Amino acid sequence: MIDVKHLAENPELYRASQRAREADESLVDQIIAADADRRAALQTFENLRAEQKVLSKKIGPAKGEEKQALLDQAKELAANVKAAEADADAKNQLVEDLNNVFPNLIVEGIPSGGEENFEVLKTVGELPEFDFEPRDHLELGEMLGAIDMERGAKVSGSRFYFLQGVGAQLEMALTQMGMAQAVEAGFTPIITPTLVRPETMNGTGFNVEHDDEIYRIEKDDLYLVGTSEVALAGYYADEILDLSDGPVRFAGYSTCYRREAGSAGKDTRGIIRVHQFNKLEMFIYTTPEEAEAEHERLLAWEEEMLAKIEVPYRVIDTAAGDLGPSAARKFDCEAWVPTQDAYRELTSTSNCTTFQARRHNVRQRMFNDDGAKAGTRIAATLNGTLATTRWLVAILENHQNKDGSVNVPTALQPYMGGKTVLEPIA
Template sequence: MLDIKMIRQNEDEVKERLATRGVKAEKIDELLAADKKRRELVVESETLRQQKNEVSEAIAQAKRNQQDASQQIARMKKVGQQIKELENNLKEAQTKVEYIASRLPNLPNPSIPVGPDESFNVELKKIGTPRKFDFTPKPHWEIGEKLGILDFARGAKAAGSRFVYYKGLGAKLERAVYNFMLDEHTKEGYTEILPPYIVNNASMYGTGQFPKFKEDVFQVEGQDMTLIPTAEVPLTNYYRDEVIPTEQLPVYFTALTPCFRSEAGSAGRDTRGLIRMHQFNKVEMVKYCKPENSYNELEKMTKNAGNIMEKLGLPYHIITLSTGDMGFSAAMTHDLEVWIPAQNMYREISSCSNCEDFQARRAHIQYRDKNGKLRYVHTLNGSGLAVGRTVAAILENYQNQDGTVTVPEVLRPYLHGLEVIK
């Protein structure tokens, strides 16, 4: 959440920067008007409470002197009723401020490309050269089904569209991929976490999924519980409502979890294969750090994700997302996109984002600076990587003309030396 004081002090700049994310200036005007009314009501309430204290003292003094206090008592009742009405008005004003503020996205970093959609994203660099096939490469779902390691038909029968059974070497390949990722990240200083897969509304609010994006998730009916859309949610909420000891910063977490997404609004997109599923595994990276270090930590996180790609031998490129393509909580995002031969294009496999203090304000995560003053940490998150998409990329980039798939060398120890999936 944005700091309301910062918005008051930098109204024009906030309007200009949020306009690049589709927020109309009128929405900021509405927020500031509600905030002004709230602050006026706070002052008025404090004045009345002071009057109430003075009247209360006058009543007590009159009783001690055995004097008539009926006028003071009548005034006390009137002031008490005014305070009650003010409190109701103040609650309404505060609710309006919170309603608007909680739905405003993060301020984009001034250095990122400005544009309404993905066509304005900027490529930073390419790593690896896409393989030139001497046959027409098949899509991963066709490869997996012919090898008997992916079963989309029975996944749909059991659960519906966008679900799959991994079978035999398919399940082992998936397990090999995420174990490799976890091992690499823990070598880089991340602490492995096995978090809850269901979280409460406060956790979803803390990372910015709620209240704006409830349609994108699966909620437990009648309960304050939601299946996690990403491990970012439980990992970022680990320190919710806490002050992290300064000497512990930066904190690095990594976790493998299933992720559950309704994919609202994606009808007709990626209807086949592993690219867009309702349930998928993902290895996540989350960092907490001091504000002055967060962009350096973003570059490190991006390299951590790229390290996985390079060791797997998968061609990819890194792009910086435009203001219109970036996630709600992010101030800057680097996407890694892997080469998918059958589509002849790069597809997203990781997003690494610096959320600055946006999530920390919502989740009340702080530390003490060198002067002992409480400050909000900066939080970062990134996929390290989306496992299903990685499997899809391996099947397509390592496919052979006879329908077999060569196993990347770094995964062979996790598959008991297996070199080819037949």
């Protein structure tokens, strides 16, 4: 949710943001007009209410015909007040409806355009060279007894799988290594609910009415999350935070669910694009002034994890048209996948500025120089991936050997019981 007052004072800034997103910039003028109508309707209602209060004071001491006339006037005025209130409510709802579909104001200077218009900020690591034909992650996973897609499909349908043996160990090792890093950096570990109420999903920036990626439990009106970001964004809803000692940082672990409704025919092999996966997600509450600096820190923590799994990767600045509605800016880290001859996303980190916090009414306590309380204002939120199931793809493919064995990255070995090599079981 954007700040309507700020939009009305800076309409061209928001029009430019919409153009960069390749979104409807006429929404800016619609919101401005709707807000003006809302304020006018509210003023009319308040004027009539004030008139009603004055009239009610006159009725008590009045007598006879004068009193009857005042009562008749009060009856007519009450009907007008009720109609004015309904009109103000309707116009306020229109502003809310428009605001709910208006995306976050982007950070100025990020790339404009769609998915293909990203900017590569850096490339890290040398691409592996094999003296044999490399196997893809699924073939390797099957040889290692780590991934079973066939039985996953038998039990649950397409895009489901079993991780077993060293596959299960490898994912848990990644999670433990990521959590250890997060705790060292001052994050609080947290395991989040994976079912949330519609207001929590909407408050995070997802549209439960029109987002085909979301699984809904209709009988209970609950939604399966695609990231622990959703639950964490709602954690402090309608609360006031004291951020005077610095940001509040959570490392949230959860299973995640995505319908992948728009990915028919894409990445059908293996575990790159699946309906269920596990993820360790960083989530931060901070001040609006610190949000961009925290965004850079989140990216640095993601790169620290990528260095530990020893895979080549690149960092991209995502184009405005490829941002979700909550993000003002997003960095993706994409790891090299040898058999696809391409970089594929492993992490993303988004600066959501005050967008989610405003929707959830998460405020920050303000203090004067002498330490006295000085009111509240909306906080800022950010998120970033620290480890997820998809990382297995990059590890298996980049560290494979000719015989189908896979070398375990050095930093992961303590979390794998000291294993240095994963050996085929066939």
